[in-house]
Amino acid sequence: MDSLIMAGGKGTRLNLKIEKPLLEINGTTIIDDMIKNLLNSDIENIYIAVSPNTPKTKKHILENYSKYITDSKNVNNVKIHIIETSGKDYVNDLGECISYFKSPFLTLSGDLVNVKSKTINIIIRYYSNICKKNSDIEALCVVSRIEDYPATPTIDFEGYVPLGINIVSPNENYQKEELFVLKEPILNINTMEDLNIVIENDIYTS
Numbered sequence: 001m002d003s004l005i006m007a008g009g010k011g012t013r014l015n016l017k018i019e020k021p022l023l024e025i026n027g028t029t030i031i032d033d034m035i036k037n038l039l040n041s042d043i044e045n046i047y048i049a050v051s052p053n054t055p056k057t058k059k060h061i062l063e064n065y066s067k068y069i070t071d072s073k074n075v076n077n078v079k080i081h082i083i084e085t086s087g088k089d090y091v092n093d094l095g096e097c098i099s100y101f102k103s104p105f106l107t108l109s110g111d112l113v114n115v116k117s118k119t120i121n122i123i124i125r126y127y128s129n130i131c132k133k134n135s136d137i138e139a140l141c142v143v144s145r146i147e148d149y150p151a152t153p154t155i156d157f158e159g160y161v162p163l164g165i166n167i168v169s170p171n172e173n174y175q176k177e178e179l180f181v182l183k184e185p186i187l188n189i190n191t192m193e194d195l196n197i198v199i200e201n202d203i204y205t206s
Contacts, residue, residue, distance in 0.1 A: 001124050001167075003043045004097055005034055007110030008051030008087045020189065021057045021110045025198060030113060030189065031057060035065065039078055040117040042124055043106065046080045049097050051087025057110075058082060094168075101170040104138070109164030111189045114203050119184055126180050127167045138175040140167040142182055150185045150201065151194045164188050 011020035021031035031048075038046050046068075050058040061082060062069070068080040083100060085093040094107065106124065108115060127140045142165035146156055153161040160179065163186045169175055185203050189195050197203065 001043060001104065001106055002045040002047060002101060003038055003106040003108065003120075004047045004049060004083075004094075004101075005031070005038075005108050005110050006049050006090060006093060007031060007057050008049050008054050008085050008093050009090065009110065010053045010087070011111070019054045019057050021054060022060060023111075023189065023195075025113065025195075029060070030111060031060065032064070034108060034110070034112065034115060035061075035080070037115055037117040037120060039068075041120040043120065044078065046078060047083055047097065047100060047105075048080065048110075049083045049085050049093055051085045051093065053087040054110075058084075095172065098170050098172065104167050104169045107166045107168060109188055112164055112186055113189060113198050114184060114186050115165070116184070119182065119186075123165065123167070123180060127178075130178055136176050137178050138169040139177040140180055141177055142166065142180050144182055144186070148183055148185075150203065151187055151197050152191075154188075154190060 007021045009020065016023065022029050035046065048061060065080050068078060083097050085096045087093065123142060130137050142163045143160040144163055146153060146159050146161055149161045155162055163182065187194055187198055187203065189198065
């Protein structure tokens with residue numbers, strides 16, 4: 001399965017003078033931590049959507065992951081691809097990426113912390129298993145129970161918090177979706193409160 005990191009947002013709610021994917025926590029940027037864990041997972045190709053909102057993120061990827069972009073025989077045999085989107089909003093940017101995929105793929109918001117490689121593999125295996133049992137299932141939404149979520153959620157979906165991790169099919173029609181509940185403290189860094197919780201509770205993979 002391939003993956004897509006959505007790293008083209010404006011990040012206005014955090015109100016920092018840095019692009020959110022390049023925010024450093026414990027000496028490691030968010031985007032580097034996500035890429036590291038994807039490289040160590042069962043993911044086959046990593047696509048990263050950038051936009052005019054995140055030019056420094058694009059530059060950072062080109063400078064630090066050139067061997068994965070140009071060399072198909074790197075140690076992990078994983079290719080990293082950059083997709084340039086308009087940066088209008090998440091849904092629009094995702095729609096601009098759909099044509100790059102021919103089969104279901106994993107999407108991750110570019111502001112997630114504590115997404116471990118073993119968790120990525122568990123999500124992929126779960127999706128594969130439910131699809132074998134029910135061929136109508138096309139999409140997967142990874143959530144946390146609201147009582148297990150360590151920060152103030154921006155979305156409460158009937159007692160669940162969407163974590164910004166999904167598996168979607170490359171079509172723009174309605175997709176029958178399954179929920180997958182995680183207990184791991186994965187957070188979207190949307191506010192200073194979120195960032196402080198991550199730092200104070202040492203919620204980070206690196």
